[in-house]
Amino acid sequence: MTTTSQDVERTRQRSHVNQARLISRVSRVRESGLLIALIFIIIVVGIQAPRFLSVDNFVQILLSVAILAIVAVGETLVVLTRNVDLSVGSMVGFTAFVTAYFFKELPGINLLLGILLGCALGLILGIVNGLIVSFGRVPAIVATLGTLYAYRGLVFITAANTTSQVNASDVPAGYLALATTQILGIPALILIAAIIAIIVGYFLRSSHAGRQLYAIGSNPDAANVIGIRKERLVFGAFAASGLLCGLAGVLWGARYATVDATNATGLELQVIAAVVVGGVNIFGGSGTILGAVLGAIVLGTVENALNILNISQFWLQALYGAAIIGAVVLDALITRWLQRTILARRKKA
Amino acid sequence: MKKLFQTLVPGFLVFSLLLLAACGGSATGGSGGSTPSTGTGSGSLNITFVPKQINNPYFDTAASGGQQAAKDLNGQFKQVGPSSANAAAQVPFITSLTQQHVSAIVISGDDPNAVAPSLKQAMAQGIKVVSYDADVAPDARNIFVNQADSEQIGRSEVDLLAQQINSTGQIAVLSAASTAANQNTWIGFMKQELAAKYPKMQLVKVAYGNDDDQTSFNQTLALLQQYPNLKGIISPTTVGIAAAGRALESVHKGGQVALTGLGTPNQLRQYVKDGTIKGFELWNPANLGYLAYYVAGLLAQGKIKGNVGETFTAGKLGSFTIAANNVVLLGPPTVFNSANIDQFNF
């Protein structure tokens, strides 16, 4: 190797390191920014409507985003690898329907068995996604757009051949209680979501595989060169997303109690909104579980605030859209600003 | 070789999905039996239902009534439709039924006007059109089989709720889609009834759950937060009332905030038993389907012309008269409560 090409290689590596540092700084700025935004919203709405500030109301907000947050955690894993999973709504819908139907047919069955069944189903769907993407080499957006349709079709076929709807009186009370019981005064739903976020967050930060996920996302080609088994990790991310969707489906059935074939339609939009607002880079490589969960909480708080302030429901979707765009615009501006300050500092030195 | 294997595996998986779909397809498609009927008139009856949405328990119950009527009239029964409630999605099915020259189309219009042009096209080809559940534009159908008088529904809902909350306090409505024509008509009559009879009851908000479990559920919780003194909720849609019941239960407000509306007994059995819902009402959807099929059959056979004032007998349901605007009225809705709910299974 000649010296010039070595230099080129070295500068490329250095710029790459800087890029990674920049990205991690962006996400740090983003998370604290998100927290400030959240506090700001809470104060402003709280002044307008003191009712908003009750503990009960905050518990309600957390409850309403718990399932969304679980799905968003799985989506974050996928997005980190520079992929996207659009089929989450259909996966939640499928597992919720099948689990509820399972409990309807076998009401005496052990609760844990039903939960495991839902998770296993989600895992299988996620594995199919992963196989198509990482080994069939179909771009994730195409593959999961396809399975978004296909899995929803499966729900309809299942419903057509079994029952069109599972009602609250059809399933055992123990199953429905999943969504209403409290452990040490905290609703179980919130606890489950928190535990999952902590486990996955810890895994991402501390495990070898977790750091490799970031490496794949920030530079897939380089990741291949340094011996990361990209296919396996991407496959794993999709499988994990499926598994978490399976769990979310089980909880969905318990929370809403009435489950039909259209349940959780369009959930993917909310999930992606949460992930993007939470500062996870849609082109992979940066973002944290904490960010994604915060994103979900911010969206839930905004929705709750709209209702409390009695703003027409028709504005809700427009605000979701504005939140996504605002978040990515903010990302771009912060990145530019950081880049500029780093450059300026280097020039001084 | 390994690469080949790696690509073949997902291929195989997707292929097996396809096979599964084919099985499912033949299972649902085959249930109707799709032999084309030869011409209309005296031949065998070939009537197809187009509900707002398939796999919807309410419409499935109505379909079971239609099937019963098909047996009584020696005709064929089929049901096709979109998988999500959407007017645009109904049109391709109407067009394809027109081409198949079915004897009659029985439709619940998602948007009264959006389906009108294609229904007129069907009528121009000699196909009889009967609307049920939700009417379409009057010139795009022969007869509307009305489940219950809109005015009666709107007013009786308010009366039901008034009994439960002593005719005082704040109330809210949880509707379906904001554009649903029948919902908006009922809500209009609810407002009239409130103004006329219940000065102490105050309608504070109409929320829209879009006939979606999650949205309805969240909207109910939002109502409770916005109006801490809310005394009652009316949800004149089967999806909405079930989701509202679950939402009240989840925040332990069942019984404190009264809930009534339109729902099926199977859906709401749980909430009636645990006291979340004291009473609600609905017509029998199976009877609605039965009557709609019967009317369509008689029209196709030429036994009735569909003129105002004509009287006919609809099998087990007895005799009916075609009223103004070519409407046939099924009759008053049934009120369900803890005393009688176990007698019903739909």
Place this chain on the structure above:
Amino acid sequence: MKRLRSLLFTWETLLVLLLLIGCVIGSILSPYFLSGFNLEYALPSNIMEIAIMALPMTMIIIAGEIDLSVASVLGLASVTLGFLWERGNPMWLAIGAALLVGVVAGYLNGLLVTKLALPSLVVTIGTLALYRGLAYVILGDQAVSNFPTAFTNLGFGTIPGTQFPWSVLIFATLVIIFAVILHFSRLGRQLYAMGNNKEAARFSGINVNRIKLILFVLSGGIAALAGIIFTSRFSSARPDNAVGFELDVVTVVLLGGVNIFGGRGSLLGVILAIFILGVLQNALSLVNISGDIQSLAIGLLLIFSVLGPNIARNIQAVIARRRFAVGSSKQA
């Protein structure tokens, strides 16, 4: 011989084959499939909005971007049209305003993508929600339906002497224009260059940002046109018009052989794919298979359209390697 074989294995030939198979199966399954009314009227009228929106989408995806907000722009344009007409404005004004709304919506997409260098995937997911939301804000719980007959004929009437709906004429005109631009103009070549390598395209003097902005404006305008056709076909302006159509549009473009990462694809392939989707939906609804199975079929078709060639390529590679191995062992 080699050229013949390469012609036989192009994606377009495969699509033609698929279309023929679809038609044969359709005519076997239903005696009404081959009727003039079905092929001239029922089949095309139901997919024309998707077909029209697929044309600019083809260009955008070839240039390496994506526009997921098209169906929402359609809805917003439809609502604008209805809103203005209901308040007593003349029809031409309402139509003009609807088109303008589409252009502005597309311009906003383009600005966000070019000025801030944001990924179009995220921007248009955001505007997908934003534009649909605005449609709800404008019309709320109302639906406008009392349009004049002259207007509804645009969507529902047929070209005199035939059974073709008017929208087919609009589509055909647009196809010619788009085909000329994409395959016979400098702009077209620049689009492919952008999709293949953005940096290289920029260095070779292509004004990448200006072209992208034009593409998004075009996509918004065409989506508004589709909204006008949609409104006239159903004589109904509602905020939820054409919800979810963006998936169909993207499906059609990808099935047509356009690479999702840009740089490859042809308009011919997309047009063939449009008709395959049309035949599929039409045949399935003629044999009374409901919407659920149709969505499953569309999803599988989409996955296979990319997975299929990948598998074929791998099989070919394996065969070639074996042949090579056999050949070299003979030599030894």
